[in-house]
Amino acid sequence: MEVELLEIRDFLASHHPFDQLSKESLNSSLGDIEIRYLRRGTDIDSDDGLLDSLYLIRTGAVELHNNYDELLARLAEGDMFGYRASHREEYENIRGVVIEDTLVYQFPADTVDALCDKHPQLDYFLAPVGGERLREAITHVGDEGDAQLSMMTAHISDLIKRPPVIMPPTATIRETAVMMSEERVSSILITQGEKLQGIVTDRDLRNRVVAKGLDYDLPITEIMSTNTCTADISDYAFEAQLQMARQNIHHLPVVDGDKVAGMLTATDLTKHHTTSAVYMVGDIYKQNNIESLQEISAKTPDLLVNLAAADVTADSAGHVITSVVDALTCRLIQLAQEKLGEPPVPFAWLAAGSQARSEQTAKSDQDNCLLLDDSYDEKKHGEYFQQLARFVCDGLNACGYFYCPGDMMAITEKWRQPLRVWRQYFSKWIEQPEPKALMLTCVFFDLRCVCGDRNLFRSLRKHLQEKCRGNRIFLAHMAGNAMSHRPPLGFFRNFVLIHGGEHDHTFDLKHTGIVPIVDLARIYTLAAGINAVNTQDRLKAAAEGGEVTEEGARDLQDTLEFVSFLRIEHQARQIRAGKEADNFMSPEDLSNFERNHLKDAFSVVRTMQNVLSQRYKI
Amino acid sequence: MTIWQHLFSIEERRNWWMRKMPPSPLRDYYEVPFPDVESDWRQVDYLALDYETTGLDEHKDEILSIGYTTINGSCMRLADATHMLTRPRCVIPGESAVVHGIMDDVASSAETLEEVLPHLLRALAGKAMLAHYATIEYHFLSNACKRIYGFPFVGRVVDTLALEVRVFRSQEKPIQQGDLRLANTRNRYGLPRYRAHNALIDAIAAGELFLAQVANRQEKRTILKDLAVVS
Structure with a gap:
């Protein structure tokens, strides 16, 4: 190539996947470029060669529609469409509409194939399956400190x-x-x-x-x-x-x-690694009052920053952060018992939602409930457990795990009941499902016993599993709810493009990235009667049980890890900057690499959501 | 301007010189017919061209570098992108070096215009020359051909600056100073700003501008005659 084409080479070099190519490879690929100018309003469909070339937008904007005229993507500077790029979402009759005067760099199909043969990086990026790419992306981000902290997700069986x-x-x-x-x-x-x-x-x-x-x-x-x-x-x-x-x-x-x-x-x-979390937890058990517990839990944000710096997997970080609130809960229950005396009947303190799933991060509310033995008599024992719940929930709130806005907590009388009542609850939710009620109680379909009588919890779980298993009507309702959180279509310049072509200024990592996967995993679990609560564990178990394909589960696992990792890094950045951690990321803060892999993540989730909605005919 | 230019079309001059001229790269160039002015613009091949020179006077100043690439219809191909330095016969004036960044020591190791010109003429054969303010490219080339081969250069020429003047006139907009500069004109079509200044990137810049200008024409059908300044 001519060195005088630096302008064009620099543009390629600043855009994924060309940024993966060496200078020499970039230089030699410049000669393959054809430049075209597309006027606003121009239509490009397969007759015009849309799929015969790969197009890279230099300036301007293009929309892609399917043959139902649904908007699939809105693309701008640095985005690609056409040959191979449009196969990404397996669109059949795809049509491009130029919405702003656009200058494109065009690579003819045979050139693209030749480039892909020569450069595995391109081939990988232009492969139809997004899940593969995400896997690569995760090894890319997490390989450094991963080994050190792998024990966070290792089971004891791995160590013996x-x-x-x-x-x-x-x-x-x-x-x-x-x-x-x-x-x-x-x-x-x-x-x-x-x-x-x-x-x-x-x-x-x-x-x-x-x-x-x-x-x-x-x-x-x-x-x-x-x-x-x-x-x-x-x-x-x-x-x-x-x-x-x-x-x-x-x-x-x-x-x-x-x-x-x-x-x-x-x-x-210790051959593996000890983290500050272990000392934090050890410390928690030595404290005798709320004030000192507060002091320790105030260090949770630092813990998250350390975990992010150590490059641990998001899954490990979730386990570590959750272990702190677990310990707090247990210690608060011990302190409550020191004050109130021994419990009059057996009980189990159950964590719900993200704590149950061991997926907490810097920003979490408390979700919990109290499961009591059937010998519970409200007149005789009600006062004791009410005070116990009050003590623990207030304590958690004081430690920064704020009261659940939906009152899904043990201080709510409705959620502090003996086993027989809880069984009735689940029977009713499962046998007479109502979409709105399910939306609220969904959090109780992720339960884990944090403290107390595990057998009580096992009985409830068994009941729940028996009711759910194969109950298509209930599962269809849950699947319907799961569709309420759809990932965005993609990005357009510095906006998030959502369904119908609307723009959002920020990207909600939790609700559009993580919740849809958590929801899918929950449905697989309920359908198959699996004990696992952690989403990664659930997906693994669901694949082993055949509830979801191996490939689908692996794609979802990697997608979850990728998005959760982004969230941890984002929150760690906020904490370091002295801000309060949240789940909202601006597209401006995303690197090219992250943007592209997020698009893959969205497409994985969309695909799996579509599979589910077809199965339950939603 | 000689009287011949008014009396004969360039096609007639091409035929005349071809018969008179001894074999040379310029004669090879004339062997290939010019693009037909009645052709749809998409059927025509263009050579987007730019030079860096020591100044603007084709009789006194010299070409320092030549950059070009081809446009086939509505598609510009970088496969043909070429950039050549030429060795001037004089010392490069300091004020021009500031613009093009070509220094004496670089230029002195380059080939002479006599060595470079055949490449350019081969690339131009059968194509329309395309440049922003093409007068410079056209006259410097013709002057060089006269000096080296004894005959002038003629050919079809499309000038993006002239096209832009027509756009202003058709919209009855007054032309302000700087409006017709390549970068400012490109900006109006939403084309990217190129920071670098060299003959090749400016040739590409002119080529992209041309594609944008044609895409924005309202007319149903455009033939080469509608776009060319010399025909």
Whole structure:
């Protein structure tokens, strides 16, 4: 090429995907350009060669319509359409309308194919499936610190490398100690059959045997700790780490249902990484009043900034941030019990919405409810639980988790009920679905037991799943609601283009990017009777169960990660600038790269929404 | 202006010179017929052309660089984009170097006009010359041809400045100073502003302006005669 074409090369170089090409590649592709001027009002359809060339807009604006005359996109400087670019959304009869006098750089189809052969970066960008691109984008943004914090999403099963070292209760102290030194372990599990009886650590041998001059031939049961807490093999490793911080222990037996599955040590975990969140959570359990809890939770924004700086995945960050509010909730319940006494009947404190899904960020309201044992008698016990709920919800509000505007909280009497009433609620919502009621109660279809009697929660979940499973009418209603949050069409200059051609000045990351995916995942979960609550987990489980295609689920998972990551970075930027974090991003703040990948994200969500609405014939 | 220009069309002059002229790149150029003035404008090939010169007097000043690319109908192709420096026979005046940025040491390593001209004539064969204020391009070229080959250059010429004057006249708008400058004219058509100044980017700029001007014509059919200044 002639160096004198710098003006044109610089334009290409500042636009995705050409920005991915080397200078030399750009220079050699300049010769392939044809320049055309399209006057306002010009129509370009497939007869005019719309799909025979790839068009890059230099100045001006063009709209794309389908054959129902629906607006598909409005494009401006730096945007592309035509060959390959328009396949992105699999439009069939696509028509271009020039809405401002436009200068275009045109690459004939065979040139585009040749360029794509030569430059994989272009080929990738001009591939029809947006999900592939998003996957690439995520590795692009997250690869640095990811490994360090992968344990946030790792399950305990990923960390346990060897079968547990065990001894029967009949073994002597000496035999146990010999076994421990042979196996080079600092702790050992005492099991009867596959059932866990207790645990013995190096420290026990020191404190309870040597220091006390105990006979080594006594049975090991003399010195083992029996009421040890355990972790389930399917729990998050991070939860186990929190549990160990909370209890100040270094060994945690792991069970798989009733069976002993292994031992998790503090070293296993610190091999990975510890974050300030763990210390925050440890701190929370040491506080005795609201004021000091407030002080700690005021550091949550800093935590988010640190997570963003460490380049962790959005999914991990969600787990970490949520662990703070979980700990706050548990500590508030403990403090309430210190004040009010032991609970008169068993209860389970359930988190709803984003806390339940472990997807909180800097800006979250509280959504929760209280599930009581059926032995609950309002006259006798009502006062206790009302005060407990008041104490916890007020505490959360004081700590920055503000009261839910829709009163979806345990302080609302309606949401502080025994199991039988909750069952009735769900029966009614599921059997006689009303769109408006469902919109409000939707938050209760994401539930997680944060504190209290897990069995109570399991009974409710079982009931809910039995009612939902295969209930097409209910699922169709949920699907209908899910369609109320549609992603935008794309961007037009520094505006967000929404359906019908309207413009928005900002892009609502939450409602147009994240909520639609959360909604889709919830429906798959309800349809298939899946336990998972976290959206990433739900999508994975739904794909395994065949509720959604592997590819569809993967596209949604990556899209969610991409948009959530953008949100975390956006909020971290706001916090660093001393502003309050929100969910609104201006298109001006988006890089070319982000803009293009967001368009892919929108198209993935739209495709999956369309699949769902066809399935439920909405 | 010689009397011949008034008495004979350029087509007649082409035929006349072709018979008289010894073989040369200029004669090769004349071998190819000029585009037909009655052709629809989209059927015509154009060569968007620009020079950087040491000044505006074709008899005294010299061409320093030549940039061009082709337009086939409504499509400009960068595949043919060419930029050539020419070695002047004199020292480049300081004031012109400020405009075009071509310095003596660069220019002295360039080819002579005699070496460069055949490329330009080959590119122009069968095409209409297209430039903004084409008088300069036309007369510098003709003067160079006379000096080197002994015969003048003629051809079809489209001038975007002349086209723009017609636009102003047809709208009965007064022309203010600077209105007809290439950058200002482009701006009225929504064309991008190019920062750089060199013969090739200015040739492309003129070519894009031409495409915009034709696209904005109200007439149903436009033939080359409607656009050309010399025919």
